[in-house]
Amino acid sequence: MNAPWKPGSGGQRDPFHAFVCDDHSFDMLRAVAAELGWAPEKVNKGGMRNAVQSLSITASPQILFVDMSESGDPLNDINSLAEVCEPGTVVIAAGQVNDVRLYRDLVASGIQDYLLKPFGADQLRDALAQAQAVFMAPRDAAPERPHATMAVIGTRGGVGASSIATSLAWMLSEKKKRPTALLDLDVHFGTNALAMDLEPGRGLTDAIENPSRIDGLFIERAMVRASDTLAILSAEAPISQPMMTDGGAFYQLLEEFRLAFECSVMDLPRNMLIQHPHLMADVNVTLVVTELTLAAARDTIRILSWLKTNAPQTRVLVVANRVHPGAPEISRKDFEQSIERKVDVIVPFDLRIASQAAKLGKTLAETAKGSKVGAACASLLDEVLGAAESDDEAGVAKGARKKGDSLLGKIGDFRSMMPSRRKDKAALDN
Structure with missing residues (x-):
């Protein structure tokens, strides 16, 4: 419901x-x-x-x-x-x-x-x-819990940032039961909805074309539900149709998400850092998704440097994705020396699981239960929540909201939100 x-x-x-x-x-x-x-x-x-x-x-x-x-x-x-x-x-x-x-x-x-x-x-x-x-x-009074905004950025095309974003959103909503919004900002070629076997709808396109319409009711109607605790906003705009925006619509969407959800996961194409740097202003945790290659090491260094200067408040996690069991192009040790920090999570490459997820229209984390990939996804979730909680303790989190302030904020455990009731009627028990 x-x-x-x-x-x-x-x-x-x-x-x-x-x-x-x-x-x-x-x-x-x-x-x-x-x-x-x-x-x-x-x-x-x-x-x-x-x-x-x-x-x-x-x-x-x-x-x-x-x-x-x-x-x-x-x-x-x-x-x-x-x-x-x-x-x-x-x-x-x-x-x-x-x-x-x-x-x-x-x-x-x-x-x-x-x-x-x-x-x-x-x-x-x-x-x-x-x-x-x-x-x-x-x-x-509903218990207050600061809203957590996560951004997922791929250092190179094809590193699987969208796969990590959808998996993270699914785990937050299904395993932790936190009402979660997933925002796919690749308006022409985004795959978040496709990965969950959903139609993207026109919600994101409408928001870009008419930013003044963005409010709680718009969010409720425009987002596509993946489950009771997960909603997606994405687009599949025609490639002949450029999306002209100053980024104000994206910022407004994130503001509404803070009112309506406990968590927001933003699948952020790296070019957005250049075009709309203000999107990172209130991000609590940033996942830099990379591969263990020379080109990815170079771009990881550049993105980490950009984040340090332009989004100093965000907690950064480096995720090496699709790591082959054999010798990668660069070893983990050499990669970490190059970027001058550790890799927080290693997600191994498993062609069978990746293919099965695509065929079933499910996230990688959901499909990979019981495997090494599933264990890596669970570790990723722990790392993200740990970073978000340490951010809260440091007083950096902004825009704390009460759960239940809007329609979408009420999705989740219905029984916990209803008043105590008398026993079932004797007439019905007969």
């Missing part, structure tokens, strides 16, 4: 809306609504479909009652409702399916309560009273 409801946020909106499928429920809801001082005309016919259509063009109420009796796929329909329902709305669903598993799945997805039809007036009053109490209750 893209955006679970989070009780406790208010706003100037109607106290109650209802969408029901049968006359009996319609009449009962109107009567109870009138008792509570709510407008009876806010009770509508039409069920889930009408609810989604109506809330797509109007503000969500504080409490929403929706009848799912005509729904063929309740969980999918709840996802559709979440797309148009504002955070803070407390949702009560009703239906004819007497299945405790469905009840638990609905609660996990953000529903406050599920009433089995036919229900009585007292049962309805109790559910609405509890919904009011949940809505009015103060929301627990």
Whole structure:
């Protein structure tokens, strides 16, 4: 579910809306609504479909009652409702399916309560009273964790920087359960979406062409979801279409990511350092991806020098990728002597795993579980998180945000974001 409801946020909106499928429920809801001082005309016919259509063009109420009796796929329909329902709305669903598993799945997805039809007036009053109490209750403060921005830069074309970027983003989101944004700034030839078997969409192109549109809602709609905790923004712009930008759109995107995610991974082509150096201003950790060759050693030295001068706040990790098991062009020892620092992570070359990842449309880290490549990816994740945490301790991290400040910031563990609930209903357990 893209955006679970989070009780406790208010706003100037109607106290109650209802969408029901049968006359009996319609009449009962109107009567109870009138008792509570709510407008009876806010009770509508039409069920889930009408609810989604109506809330797509109007503000969500504080409490929403929706009848799912005509729904063929309740969980999918709840996802559709979440797309148009504002955070803070407390949702009560009703239906004819007497299945405790469905009840638990609905609660996990953000529903406050599920009433089995036919229900009585007292049962309805109790559910609405509890919904009011949940809505009015103060929301627990979300724990603060500084946003971490990572940049991945390849010293040469073909060193596999994009493979490292997608693997890092996948590991942060799947292994560490941190809501993560992946930004592929190669607008013409980027492969991040392709590596995960996704269509890139027009989100990044639209952002470059219309920077003034970039806000939280734009981010929510423009990004392509790889999972509940990973979203990608990329492009596949026509090669006959130059992208003219001063970089302001990219900077705005990163600012919105800080509000909406815990981590951002930026796949940054090296030419971007020359064209848009300001993109590195708030990067916490930079991965310089290289190979053990003479040309790569030269460009590693140049990029490390540039980072030291232009992005002194960033923690730099050197990652030697696709290292062949035989003798490389330059030994690790000679390479480290040349760049005057150690190589932090060595990722071995494995043609079988690389080919399998490409065929399956999965990241290298996901495909390489249990192999030497997988162990190297795990080591990479530890190194990155260690660098990010030491950066936080040094007070360098900027723009700390509370998780849950925007729609995308709420993806993740839905149960942890919902209020404590009473036990499953006896009627459903029977």
